[in-house]
Amino acid sequence: MAEQSLPGPGALVVVRSLIYFVVFYVVTALYLVLGSWLLIGPRSWAMKGLEVHGRTCVWLLRLICGTKLEVRGRENLPKTGCLVISKHQSAWDTFGLISLFRDPAIVLKDELKWIPFYGWFCVKFEHILVKREKASAALKSMIRDAKQRISINREVVIFPEGTRTIPGAPPDYKPGYVALYEALGVVTVPLALNSGLFWPRRSLWRYPGTIVVEFLPALPPGLPRAEFRSRIESAIEAASTRLIEEAARSPSPPPLALAYRRAHAG
Structure with missing residues (x-):
């Protein structure tokens, strides 16, 4: 499903998207x-600022572009x-x-920390920064920080x-998450979503509809x-596909959902 082959957005989507971009x-x-x-x-103050920023941008997306948010399965996330x-x-x-988590620590690539302000805050939030070019050392560091x-x-x-993928594209799961599962010994929650339908990667356009996070x-x-790898990947992929089909x-429906429906018609 090639992004470049999709039809262009309507005038209203263009205007709303450009306003939201600014x-x-x-x-x-x-x-x-x-x-x-x-x-x-304190880090807790910075995290509260991060949460407020996220809520503000989600609210503005709904206000300007008509893109809403629906969250399902909150009861599956432990406290x-x-x-x-x-x-x-x-x-x-x-x-x-x-804002959907209490106190998230996100696994990110280490080079982000060198971006002024943004990177400094990634360090302040104590996200987990990984040097991906040093595979063995990076894995040990990631596990240590995650613990x-x-x-x-x-x-x-x-x-x-490891990167953003087109909705409906074949999955490419890297093994690092399995190492984390084995090392941490805690409950693991799969998370599916359809955000790429409404905020496509490498695109300025923001489409109206409902982003679903499940x-x-x-x-x-x-x-x-x-068994863990099979269950995680099949659960996430099946749910993400279902969310694309719902949007279609x-x-x-946004263009990527229409393209998915046409590609899988019959």
């Missing part, structure tokens, strides 16, 4: 600069430290998911494909590696 980056810059004093305060394995389709995921975050009841959130039933610790049946 507003989003102005709001984000203001939060980063005016909130820079949080870099020297203690856990591992969350999440689908990753859009830049939306990096801020839209934040520390779990010990203070934070949620460790990892995007196992926390799936948790898996217990201690499962055999092959909506009165005004």
